[in-house]
Amino acid sequence: MTRISPLEPPYAPEIQAEFDRVMRGAPPLMLFRVIASNPRAWEKFRSGSLLDRGPLSLRQREIVIDRTCALNGCEYEWGVHVAIFAQAARLTEPEIRATVRDGANAECWSAAEQALIAAVDALHLRATLSDDEFSKLASHYDEAQIFEIILLCGFYRTVSYLANGLRLPLEEKAARFPR
Known part of the structure:
Protein backbone atom coordinates (compact mmCIF):
# COMPACT_ATOMS: atom_id res chain seq x y z
CA MET A 1 0.00 0.00 0.00
CA GLY A 48 7.09 21.75 -13.79
CA SER A 49 6.01 18.74 -15.73
CA LEU A 50 6.96 17.68 -19.20
CA LEU A 51 3.70 15.96 -20.06
CA ASP A 52 3.45 17.70 -23.43
CA ARG A 53 4.99 16.56 -26.70
CA GLY A 54 8.09 18.73 -26.83
CA PRO A 55 10.78 18.63 -29.54
CA LEU A 56 11.55 14.90 -29.37
CA SER A 57 9.70 12.23 -31.29
CA LEU A 58 7.51 9.94 -29.20
CA ARG A 59 10.06 7.16 -29.69
CA GLN A 60 12.99 9.31 -28.50
CA ARG A 61 10.98 10.60 -25.57
CA GLU A 62 9.96 7.11 -24.46
CA ILE A 63 13.50 5.77 -24.72
CA VAL A 64 14.65 8.56 -22.39
CA ILE A 65 11.78 8.02 -19.95
CA ASP A 66 11.96 4.22 -19.96
CA ARG A 67 15.72 4.19 -19.50
CA THR A 68 15.61 6.81 -16.74
CA CYS A 69 12.93 4.92 -14.84
CA ALA A 70 14.74 1.60 -15.30
CA LEU A 71 18.02 3.05 -13.99
CA ASN A 72 16.14 4.30 -10.94
CA GLY A 73 14.54 0.91 -10.37
CA CYS A 74 11.11 2.46 -10.87
CA GLU A 75 9.03 -0.40 -12.20
CA TYR A 76 5.85 1.61 -11.52
CA GLU A 77 6.54 4.43 -14.00
CA TRP A 78 8.50 2.28 -16.45
CA GLY A 79 5.57 -0.13 -16.58
CA VAL A 80 3.00 2.62 -17.11
CA HIS A 81 5.00 4.09 -19.99
CA VAL A 82 5.67 0.75 -21.64
CA ALA A 83 2.01 -0.24 -21.40
CA ILE A 84 0.68 3.07 -22.71
CA PHE A 85 3.32 4.30 -25.17
CA ALA A 86 5.64 1.50 -26.33
CA GLN A 87 3.49 0.39 -29.23
CA ALA A 88 2.85 3.93 -30.51
CA ALA A 89 6.59 4.66 -30.11
CA ARG A 90 7.34 1.54 -32.17
CA LEU A 91 9.51 0.03 -29.45
CA THR A 92 10.11 -3.67 -30.05
CA GLU A 93 10.26 -6.30 -27.31
CA PRO A 94 14.08 -6.46 -27.53
CA GLU A 95 14.25 -2.65 -27.25
CA ILE A 96 11.86 -2.59 -24.29
CA ARG A 97 13.95 -5.26 -22.58
CA ALA A 98 17.15 -3.35 -23.42
CA THR A 99 15.92 -0.25 -21.58
CA VAL A 100 16.18 -2.33 -18.41
CA ARG A 101 18.84 -4.94 -19.06
CA ASP A 102 21.34 -3.62 -21.63
CA GLY A 103 23.61 -0.64 -22.16
CA ALA A 104 23.78 1.94 -24.91
CA ASN A 105 25.75 -0.41 -27.14
CA ALA A 106 22.95 -2.96 -27.48
CA GLU A 107 22.57 -3.98 -31.12
CA CYS A 108 18.91 -3.06 -31.21
CA TRP A 109 19.64 0.70 -31.08
CA SER A 110 20.55 3.03 -33.94
CA ALA A 111 23.63 5.25 -33.55
CA ALA A 112 21.40 8.20 -32.55
CA GLU A 113 19.60 6.07 -29.97
CA GLN A 114 22.91 4.79 -28.61
CA ALA A 115 24.02 8.41 -28.07
CA LEU A 116 20.68 9.13 -26.42
CA ILE A 117 20.95 6.18 -24.02
CA ALA A 118 24.61 6.94 -23.25
CA ALA A 119 23.56 10.47 -22.30
CA VAL A 120 20.76 9.19 -20.05
CA ASP A 121 23.19 6.78 -18.40
CA ALA A 122 25.81 9.51 -17.86
CA LEU A 123 23.28 11.92 -16.39
CA HIS A 124 22.04 9.20 -14.05
CA LEU A 125 25.51 8.14 -12.91
CA ARG A 126 27.36 11.48 -12.83
CA ALA A 127 24.74 14.22 -13.29
CA THR A 128 26.79 15.54 -16.21
CA LEU A 129 27.92 14.75 -19.74
CA SER A 130 31.54 14.47 -20.78
CA ASP A 131 32.62 16.49 -23.82
CA ASP A 132 32.60 13.28 -25.86
CA GLU A 133 29.10 12.29 -24.68
CA PHE A 134 27.77 15.77 -25.41
CA SER A 135 29.43 15.83 -28.83
CA LYS A 136 27.89 12.48 -29.78
CA LEU A 137 24.50 13.65 -28.56
CA ALA A 138 24.82 16.95 -30.46
CA SER A 139 25.69 15.09 -33.67
CA HIS A 140 22.14 13.65 -33.67
CA TYR A 141 20.00 16.14 -31.71
CA ASP A 142 19.58 19.91 -31.86
CA GLU A 143 19.78 22.26 -28.87
CA ALA A 144 16.05 22.17 -28.12
CA GLN A 145 16.14 18.38 -28.13
CA ILE A 146 19.20 18.29 -25.87
CA PHE A 147 17.45 20.55 -23.36
CA GLU A 148 14.43 18.25 -23.50
CA ILE A 149 16.56 15.14 -22.96
CA ILE A 150 18.19 16.62 -19.87
CA LEU A 151 14.88 17.94 -18.52
CA LEU A 152 13.15 14.59 -19.06
CA CYS A 153 15.93 12.76 -17.24
CA GLY A 154 15.57 15.07 -14.24
CA PHE A 155 11.79 15.07 -14.26
CA TYR A 156 11.47 11.29 -14.47
CA ARG A 157 14.13 10.84 -11.81
CA THR A 158 11.83 12.90 -9.59
CA VAL A 159 8.84 10.80 -10.66
CA SER A 160 10.89 7.70 -9.81
CA TYR A 161 11.67 9.11 -6.37
CA LEU A 162 7.98 9.73 -5.78
CA ALA A 163 6.81 6.33 -6.99
CA ASN A 164 9.57 4.43 -5.18
CA GLY A 165 9.66 6.54 -2.02
CA LEU A 166 5.89 6.41 -1.56
CA ARG A 167 5.78 2.70 -2.48
CA LEU A 168 3.10 3.11 -5.09
CA PRO A 169 1.54 -0.23 -5.97
CA LEU A 170 2.08 -1.24 -9.57
CA GLU A 171 -0.80 -0.31 -11.86
CA GLU A 172 -2.84 -3.35 -12.81
CA LYS A 173 -2.42 -2.99 -16.58
CA ALA A 174 1.19 -1.74 -16.49
CA ALA A 175 4.11 -3.76 -17.85
CA ARG A 176 6.56 -5.44 -15.49
CA PHE A 177 10.35 -5.36 -15.63
CA PRO A 178 11.78 -8.22 -17.69
CA ARG A 179 13.26 -10.91 -15.47
Whole structure:
Protein backbone atom coordinates (compact mmCIF):
# COMPACT_ATOMS: atom_id res chain seq x y z
CA MET A 1 0.00 0.00 0.00
CA THR A 2 1.15 3.51 -0.72
CA ARG A 3 2.66 5.47 2.17
CA ILE A 4 0.45 8.51 1.54
CA SER A 5 -3.24 8.03 0.85
CA PRO A 6 -4.45 8.93 -2.62
CA LEU A 7 -7.39 11.16 -3.36
CA GLU A 8 -10.61 9.21 -3.70
CA PRO A 9 -13.45 10.10 -6.06
CA PRO A 10 -15.41 12.18 -6.44
CA TYR A 11 -12.63 14.66 -7.15
CA ALA A 12 -12.92 18.42 -6.95
CA PRO A 13 -13.93 19.77 -10.39
CA GLU A 14 -10.52 21.40 -11.03
CA ILE A 15 -8.70 18.18 -10.11
CA GLN A 16 -11.06 16.09 -12.26
CA ALA A 17 -10.42 18.46 -15.17
CA GLU A 18 -6.65 18.01 -14.79
CA PHE A 19 -6.99 14.22 -14.52
CA ASP A 20 -9.15 14.21 -17.66
CA ARG A 21 -6.63 16.34 -19.54
CA VAL A 22 -3.62 14.21 -18.61
CA MET A 23 -5.35 10.82 -18.72
CA ARG A 24 -7.54 11.57 -21.75
CA GLY A 25 -10.60 10.17 -19.99
CA ALA A 26 -8.97 7.07 -18.46
CA PRO A 27 -9.04 6.69 -14.68
CA PRO A 28 -6.22 8.64 -13.03
CA LEU A 29 -3.04 6.81 -12.15
CA MET A 30 -2.23 6.20 -8.50
CA LEU A 31 0.78 8.53 -8.91
CA PHE A 32 -1.49 11.43 -9.86
CA ARG A 33 -4.02 10.66 -7.13
CA VAL A 34 -1.31 10.57 -4.46
CA ILE A 35 0.42 13.76 -5.61
CA ALA A 36 -2.93 15.55 -5.95
CA SER A 37 -3.65 14.78 -2.29
CA ASN A 38 -1.20 17.60 -1.53
CA PRO A 39 -2.29 20.80 -3.35
CA ARG A 40 1.19 22.37 -3.35
CA ALA A 41 2.88 19.20 -4.61
CA TRP A 42 0.23 18.80 -7.32
CA GLU A 43 0.64 22.41 -8.47
CA LYS A 44 4.44 22.11 -8.60
CA PHE A 45 4.24 18.77 -10.38
CA ARG A 46 1.85 20.11 -13.02
CA SER A 47 3.68 23.39 -13.55
CA GLY A 48 7.09 21.75 -13.79
CA SER A 49 6.01 18.74 -15.73
CA LEU A 50 6.96 17.68 -19.20
CA LEU A 51 3.70 15.96 -20.06
CA ASP A 52 3.45 17.70 -23.43
CA ARG A 53 4.99 16.56 -26.70
CA GLY A 54 8.09 18.73 -26.83
CA PRO A 55 10.78 18.63 -29.54
CA LEU A 56 11.55 14.90 -29.37
CA SER A 57 9.70 12.23 -31.29
CA LEU A 58 7.51 9.94 -29.20
CA ARG A 59 10.06 7.16 -29.69
CA GLN A 60 12.99 9.31 -28.50
CA ARG A 61 10.98 10.60 -25.57
CA GLU A 62 9.96 7.11 -24.46
CA ILE A 63 13.50 5.77 -24.72
CA VAL A 64 14.65 8.56 -22.39
CA ILE A 65 11.78 8.02 -19.95
CA ASP A 66 11.96 4.22 -19.96
CA ARG A 67 15.72 4.19 -19.50
CA THR A 68 15.61 6.81 -16.74
CA CYS A 69 12.93 4.92 -14.84
CA ALA A 70 14.74 1.60 -15.30
CA LEU A 71 18.02 3.05 -13.99
CA ASN A 72 16.14 4.30 -10.94
CA GLY A 73 14.54 0.91 -10.37
CA CYS A 74 11.11 2.46 -10.87
CA GLU A 75 9.03 -0.40 -12.20
CA TYR A 76 5.85 1.61 -11.52
CA GLU A 77 6.54 4.43 -14.00
CA TRP A 78 8.50 2.28 -16.45
CA GLY A 79 5.57 -0.13 -16.58
CA VAL A 80 3.00 2.62 -17.11
CA HIS A 81 5.00 4.09 -19.99
CA VAL A 82 5.67 0.75 -21.64
CA ALA A 83 2.01 -0.24 -21.40
CA ILE A 84 0.68 3.07 -22.71
CA PHE A 85 3.32 4.30 -25.17
CA ALA A 86 5.64 1.50 -26.33
CA GLN A 87 3.49 0.39 -29.23
CA ALA A 88 2.85 3.93 -30.51
CA ALA A 89 6.59 4.66 -30.11
CA ARG A 90 7.34 1.54 -32.17
CA LEU A 91 9.51 0.03 -29.45
CA THR A 92 10.11 -3.67 -30.05
CA GLU A 93 10.26 -6.30 -27.31
CA PRO A 94 14.08 -6.46 -27.53
CA GLU A 95 14.25 -2.65 -27.25
CA ILE A 96 11.86 -2.59 -24.29
CA ARG A 97 13.95 -5.26 -22.58
CA ALA A 98 17.15 -3.35 -23.42
CA THR A 99 15.92 -0.25 -21.58
CA VAL A 100 16.18 -2.33 -18.41
CA ARG A 101 18.84 -4.94 -19.06
CA ASP A 102 21.34 -3.62 -21.63
CA GLY A 103 23.61 -0.64 -22.16
CA ALA A 104 23.78 1.94 -24.91
CA ASN A 105 25.75 -0.41 -27.14
CA ALA A 106 22.95 -2.96 -27.48
CA GLU A 107 22.57 -3.98 -31.12
CA CYS A 108 18.91 -3.06 -31.21
CA TRP A 109 19.64 0.70 -31.08
CA SER A 110 20.55 3.03 -33.94
CA ALA A 111 23.63 5.25 -33.55
CA ALA A 112 21.40 8.20 -32.55
CA GLU A 113 19.60 6.07 -29.97
CA GLN A 114 22.91 4.79 -28.61
CA ALA A 115 24.02 8.41 -28.07
CA LEU A 116 20.68 9.13 -26.42
CA ILE A 117 20.95 6.18 -24.02
CA ALA A 118 24.61 6.94 -23.25
CA ALA A 119 23.56 10.47 -22.30
CA VAL A 120 20.76 9.19 -20.05
CA ASP A 121 23.19 6.78 -18.40
CA ALA A 122 25.81 9.51 -17.86
CA LEU A 123 23.28 11.92 -16.39
CA HIS A 124 22.04 9.20 -14.05
CA LEU A 125 25.51 8.14 -12.91
CA ARG A 126 27.36 11.48 -12.83
CA ALA A 127 24.74 14.22 -13.29
CA THR A 128 26.79 15.54 -16.21
CA LEU A 129 27.92 14.75 -19.74
CA SER A 130 31.54 14.47 -20.78
CA ASP A 131 32.62 16.49 -23.82
CA ASP A 132 32.60 13.28 -25.86
CA GLU A 133 29.10 12.29 -24.68
CA PHE A 134 27.77 15.77 -25.41
CA SER A 135 29.43 15.83 -28.83
CA LYS A 136 27.89 12.48 -29.78
CA LEU A 137 24.50 13.65 -28.56
CA ALA A 138 24.82 16.95 -30.46
CA SER A 139 25.69 15.09 -33.67
CA HIS A 140 22.14 13.65 -33.67
CA TYR A 141 20.00 16.14 -31.71
CA ASP A 142 19.58 19.91 -31.86
CA GLU A 143 19.78 22.26 -28.87
CA ALA A 144 16.05 22.17 -28.12
CA GLN A 145 16.14 18.38 -28.13
CA ILE A 146 19.20 18.29 -25.87
CA PHE A 147 17.45 20.55 -23.36
CA GLU A 148 14.43 18.25 -23.50
CA ILE A 149 16.56 15.14 -22.96
CA ILE A 150 18.19 16.62 -19.87
CA LEU A 151 14.88 17.94 -18.52
CA LEU A 152 13.15 14.59 -19.06
CA CYS A 153 15.93 12.76 -17.24
CA GLY A 154 15.57 15.07 -14.24
CA PHE A 155 11.79 15.07 -14.26
CA TYR A 156 11.47 11.29 -14.47
CA ARG A 157 14.13 10.84 -11.81
CA THR A 158 11.83 12.90 -9.59
CA VAL A 159 8.84 10.80 -10.66
CA SER A 160 10.89 7.70 -9.81
CA TYR A 161 11.67 9.11 -6.37
CA LEU A 162 7.98 9.73 -5.78
CA ALA A 163 6.81 6.33 -6.99
CA ASN A 164 9.57 4.43 -5.18
CA GLY A 165 9.66 6.54 -2.02
CA LEU A 166 5.89 6.41 -1.56
CA ARG A 167 5.78 2.70 -2.48
CA LEU A 168 3.10 3.11 -5.09
CA PRO A 169 1.54 -0.23 -5.97
CA LEU A 170 2.08 -1.24 -9.57
CA GLU A 171 -0.80 -0.31 -11.86
CA GLU A 172 -2.84 -3.35 -12.81
CA LYS A 173 -2.42 -2.99 -16.58
CA ALA A 174 1.19 -1.74 -16.49
CA ALA A 175 4.11 -3.76 -17.85
CA ARG A 176 6.56 -5.44 -15.49
CA PHE A 177 10.35 -5.36 -15.63
CA PRO A 178 11.78 -8.22 -17.69
CA ARG A 179 13.26 -10.91 -15.47
